[in-house]
Amino acid sequence: MTRATRAVIDLAALQHNLQTVRSAAPGVGVMAIVKANGYGHGLARIAHALAQAPGGCEAFGVACLDEALALREAGLRQPVVLLEGYTTPGDIETIRRHRLQTVVHHETQLDMLERAGAGEPVPVWLKIDTGMHRLGFAPEAAAGAHARLAACPAVADPIRLMSHLANADDRGDARTQAQIDLLERLASTLGGARSLANSAGLLGWPAAHGDWVRPGIMLYGVSPFGDADAPALGLRPVMTLHSELIAVNRYRRGDAIGYGGTWVCPEDMPVGVVGIGYGDGYPRHAPSGTPVLVNGRRVDLVGRVSMDMICVDLRSQPRARVGDPVVLWGEGLPVETVAERAATIGYELLCGVTQRVNLVVGGASGAADDGAARRSSLR
Numbered sequence: 267m268t269r270a271t272r273a274v275i276d277l278a279a280l281q282h283n284l285q286t287v288r289s290a291a292p293g294v295g296v297m298a299i300v301k302a303n304g305y306g307h308g309l310a311r312i313a314h315a316l317a318q319a320p321g322g323c324e325a326f327g328v329a330c331l332d333e334a335l336a337l338r339e340a341g342l343r344q345p346v347v348l349l350e351g352y353t354t355p356g357d358i359e360t361i362r363r364h365r366l367q368t369v370v371h372h373e374t375q376l377d378m379l380e381r382a383g384a385g386e387p388v389p390v391w392l393k394i395d396t397g398m399h400r401l402g403f404a405p406e407a408a409a410g411a412h413a414r415l416a417a418c419p420a421v422a423d424p425i426r427l428m429s430h431l432a433n434a435d436d437r438g439d440a441r442t443q444a445q446i447d448l449l450e451r452l453a454s455t456l457g458g459a460r461s462l463a464n465s466a467g468l469l470g471w472p473a474a475h476g477d478w479v480r481p482g483i484m485l486y487g488v489s490p491f492g493d494a495d496a497p498a499l500g501l502r503p504v505m506t507l508h509s510e511l512i513a514v515n516r517y518r519r520g521d522a523i524g525y526g527g528t529w530v531c532p533e534d535m536p537v538g539v540v541g542i543g544y545g546d547g548y549p550r551h552a553p554s555g556t557p558v559l560v561n562g563r564r565v566d567l568v569g570r571v572s573m574d575m576i577c578v579d580l581r582s583q584p585r586a587r588v589g590d591p592v593v594l595w596g597e598g599l600p601v602e603t604v605a606e607r608a609a610t611i612g613y614e615l616l617c618g619v620t621q622r623v624n625l626v627v628g629g630a631s632g633a634a635d636d637g638a639a640r641r642s643s644l645r
């Protein structure tokens with residue numbers, strides 16, 4: 267029997283979210299960001315589902331060469347962009363061989379391109395630092411870097427421009443408009459397609475759309491904003507993390523639950539044990555009170571998260587039994603809610619699901635105990 271602890275991946279929700287991208291940013295290229303194993307959802311499966319969606323996507327964005335090669339090995343032939351570029355001269359040969367595109371963000375990368383031998387010209391995105399202050403050429407160095415790329419035989423025509431927004435998740439932050447204006451100003455002299463918007467830029471800053479948008483988190487059905495939840499943005503969760511009750515025990519008033527005894531029963535009560543823990547990627551920092559769905563209804567996490575287990579307060583479900591379905595996040599419980607309790611962001615929780623958790627394709631209607639969960643929530 268397969269372990270009840272599993273992440274069910276709803277590819278119809280993913281394709282729906284891609285449609286939300288299309289309607290929010292009509293007429294621009296979509297570079298679907300699938301780095302970090304498709305934000306923890308399984309790279310190949312996610313990329314194929316995006317490619318097969320109505321309209322598909324025009325390109326994929328990944329962080330590193332290994333991720334790009336995994337896409338090629340999975341048979342995906344779309345343009346793939348290396349968002350951090352490359353680190354060795356040999357990488358340039360690999361880029362050519364697999365017909366990848368690359369960001370060039372640093373002097374050292376320019377030098378390597380200039381020293382690369384003759385061969386297939388490489389499509390390049392010149393990364394400009396418009397205010398994020400992480401990767402990219404300073405605005406005053408952009409024209410010089412652009413001229414060197416234009417003169418380099420290893421570089422394909424035309425050169426495209428990329429920058430990254432630092433504060434787009436705050437819709438009132440003036441620094442985002444300043445970044446948009448700066449990239450527009452540079453693009454008006456340098457020419458070429460431009461790309462600036464991540465999910466928050468795409469949904470919150472239409473002026474940032476440029477020629478290519480780069481949605482990541484929204485494709486997976488998670489809101490990039492603190493002040494708007496995913497359904498309000500037309501997004502559906504792609505991952506639902508499931509487990510089950512592996513024990514239901516009764517404890518006495520005053521009994522302390524789990525490591526460190528950080529939570530004490532205020533009365534005689536049932537406590538459920540769920541077969542998931544930080545060894546699966548459930549955040550250890552989730553405090554008592556973090557919501558968990560048992561039989562589709564919210565109960566509180568109690569005590570510390572262990573490697574393989576968590577405990578839940580079952581006072582509201584005295585009839586809960588071993589084997590009852592549990593949802594940690596996804597359908598019915600946004601990952602954003604759990605992340606906020608654990609003082610992190612949904613991105614980290616999704617990427618942090620470990621190898622021990624089977625990723626299985628299913629959907630809101632496909633997963634058997636999803637249905638059971640919904641039925642019992644109606645009782």
Ligand SMILES: *Cc1c(COP(=O)(O)O)cnc(C)c1O
Nearest residue numbers: 299349430464465480481482483
């Ligand atoms: C990860 C990443 C994105 C996607 O960001 P989301 O907030 O997940 O939409 C876009 N662009 C670059 C350069 C990235 O590294």
